[in-house]
Amino acid sequence: MIDTILDHRTIRKYKNTPVEKEIINDLIKAGTRASTTGNMQLYSIIITTDEENKKRLAPSHFNQSMITEAPLLMTFCADFNRFNKWCELRKAKPGYDNFLSFTTAAIDAIIVAQNVALAAEDKGLGICYLGTTTYMAKNIIEILNLPKGVVPVTTLTIGYPGEDPSLVDRLPLEAVSHYESYKDYTPEVIDNLYREKESLDEYKEFIKENNKETLAQVFTDVRYKKEDNVSFSKLFLSVLEDQGFMNQ
Numbered sequence: 001m002i003d004t005i006l007d008h009r010t011i012r013k014y015k016n017t018p019v020e021k022e023i024i025n026d027l028i029k030a031g032t033r034a035s036t037t038g039n040m041q042l043y044s045i046i047i048t049t050d051e052e053n054k055k056r057l058a059p060s061h062f063n064q065s066m067i068t069e070a071p072l073l074m075t076f077c078a079d080f081n082r083f084n085k086w087c088e089l090r091k092a093k094p095g096y097d098n099f100l101s102f103t104t105a106a107i108d109a110i111i112v113a114q115n116v117a118l119a120a121e122d123k124g125l126g127i128c129y130l131g132t133t134t135y136m137a138k139n140i141i142e143i144l145n146l147p148k149g150v151v152p153v154t155t156l157t158i159g160y161p162g163e164d165p166s167l168v169d170r171l172p173l174e175a176v177s178h179y180e181s182y183k184d185y186t187p188e189v190i191d192n193l194y195r196e197k198e199s200l201d202e203y204k205e206f207i208k209e210n211n212k213e214t215l216a217q218v219f220t221d222v223r224y225k226k227e228d229n230v231s232f233s234k235l236f237l238s239v240l241e242d243q244g245f246m247n248q
Contacts, residue, residue, distance in 0.1 A: 004122045009167060011126025012066045014159035018049070019072045023123060027074075027158070030119035031112040040083055042105035043112050046144050046152075048073040056143050060136040061155065066128060070157035075133065075140065076113040078105030080245075081149035096149075102245035106153045113154050126161035129154055135232045137239045148244045169197055 028045060036042065048054055049072055058067040067073065080096045087094040095101075117127045133140060133155045140152045175193040185193070194215075197203060203215050210218050220226070240246050 001118070001122065004118060007167070008121060009126070009165050010128050011157075011159075011161045011163060011165070012064075012128055013162035014066065014070045014126065014157070015162045016069070017071065017160045019125065019159060023125075024072065026123070027116045027119050031116040034108075034111045034115040036108045036111070037104050041108065042079055042083060043109035044077045044079040044082070044150060045112070045116075046075040046077065046146075048075070053143075057140065060139040060143065061130050061132040064130075064132075066157045067130075069162075070128075070159040072158040073155060074113075074116060074158060075144060075152050075155045076109040076116075077146060077150050077152045078102055078109050079150045080105055081147050084149055097244050097247040099240065099245060102151065102240055106151070109153050113156060116158075117156060120156075120158050124160070125158055128157045130157065134236055137236055138242075141239065141243070146243075148242075151239060151243050151245065169200060171197065 024047065028047075031045060032041070048057065051068070054068045054070075054073060057073065058064075061067045080094070080101055084094040084096060113129075117129070120127050131154075133152050137152050140146075141150075144152070146152065171193055198215055206218055207213070207215055210222050212218050212221065237246070
């Protein structure tokens with residue numbers, strides 16, 4: 001399993017070979033063995049294999065080609081709907097219509113998604129996480145007919161790889177690990193931690209083609225702009241309100 005984890009590559013091109021139902025069930029089973037708050041299993045997984053349904057979802061993921069090319073999509077949702085209904089049927093009054101409860105369920109769903117991703121890669125499948133799920137949550141809720149208490153938090157494209165990309169770079173271990181307490185970063189430490197990343201030819205080309213001075217500017221001015229972050233934040237908070245997670 002360690003080898004599988006260390007060999008992770010994001011796959012955006014897939015063969016048109018379907019993923020067998022038995023394997024899909026194995027992936028779901030692996031997901032259900034993930035850690036979960038209070039063993040409440042506050043998540044649901046929407047499995048999409050139908051071509052027309054994938055086409056309906058594509059605009060919500062910015063029409064990336066892998067949405068329709070991948071034989072399998074899995075949308076992972078924070079889900080208190082099922083648990084709330086169980087409580088009510090058992091004469092218990094649920095109090096989970098708040099932001100903390102959403103966060104709890106979202107964490108459950110993300111851990112499940114990572115279990116599924118690891119299981120998929122262990123079986124020779126490729127995966128790609130889609131951050132667009134939270135950007136376009138309102139549209140996805142409508143397409144997947146998600147009731148109140150259910151919010152999509154991430155999506156995986158899954159299938160047999162149609163490409164063999166190189167491993168992507170990662171910051172050194174000392175960039176992300178803090179023993180005993182958090183050690184803040186001095187400018188000198190930041191320079192050391194990011195030096196190798198900034199020296200890679202692919203990022204130098206990235207800077208050039210985006211007409212920027214530094215790699216950081218590509219992130220702040222092009223890829224993840226403040227105005228986009230604010231706009232999508234407002235949309236997502238509105239979704240949480242509509243789905244019943246913002247009561248005080």
